[in-house]
Amino acid sequence: MGVSGKACVVLMFVCFAGLAYCGVSEKIVNVLDFGAKTDPKVQSTEAFMHAWQAACKSKEQARLVVPKGQFLVSSMFFAGPCLTPGPITIQVEGTILASTDPSDYVNADWLIFQELSGFKLIGGGTFDAQGKSMWPHTFDCDYRPFSDCVRLPSTFQFNTVKDGVIENITLANAMGLDVYAMRSKNITLNSVKLTAPSDSPNNENIRIEDCSNVVISQTTIQHGKDCVSVVKPATNLAPLTRSKCTSFD
Ligand SMILES: *[C@@H]1O[C@H](CO)[C@@H](O)[C@H](O)[C@H]1NC(C)=O
């Protein structure tokens, strides 16, 4: 009795310690379970949106997982507010490809993150906007009359996002901007790689408009001239810390 009683107490202690280590349990929502296909020719937009709803409406912590493989999607809204108690996580390990049909972009941008408070985008994966077919339609807004100036879809639009971390991902071949952040607060881009061939026409990569506390660190920008532009007065903008901006011009 004495010995087994002690063993039980030890076991219980291990259990509690384990729980404390693991923190709160997290609901994992995998896009494959919602019908997404690892096929670069088959649209998975609806599956992604249903999976997002399941994660965002979860009352426990939730993580949307995009596993390895190639997925094709058109324009999508990752809209909040979410019910998760803490930040919602999107973990992308594979490659997400943008549809190359211009009529898919009536919402102006490719992936729109909106009204999120606490948000993480991680996983080592790639967002490939496949912009090549759109590039010939780029008008340089600096030299064209305003009405004639067409903004091509950004890879990411952050609109009213608060406390966001975007880390360890690659944005490739943006149609227009890589990142367009507006009306957002406390956004960190860390170890983000922006890449496109040297003949891509995009001059500007990240546009920050009406934001505060935007930190960009260890981020590599392999194309573009302006790299980061701040449109409206933004406060507390940390400089591009330890970031490289390589221009081909
Ligand atoms: C980036 O993500 C990959 C894949 O999940 C992971 O193996 C790697 O450790 C991550 N790197 C960093 C710096 O977090």
Ligand SMILES: *[C@@H]1O[C@H](CO)[C@@H](O)[C@H](O)[C@H]1NC(C)=O
């Ligand atoms: C900024 O966002 C990060 C990541 O969500 C969070 O940990 C941090 O507390 C936020 N900072 C402020 C001042 O709210």
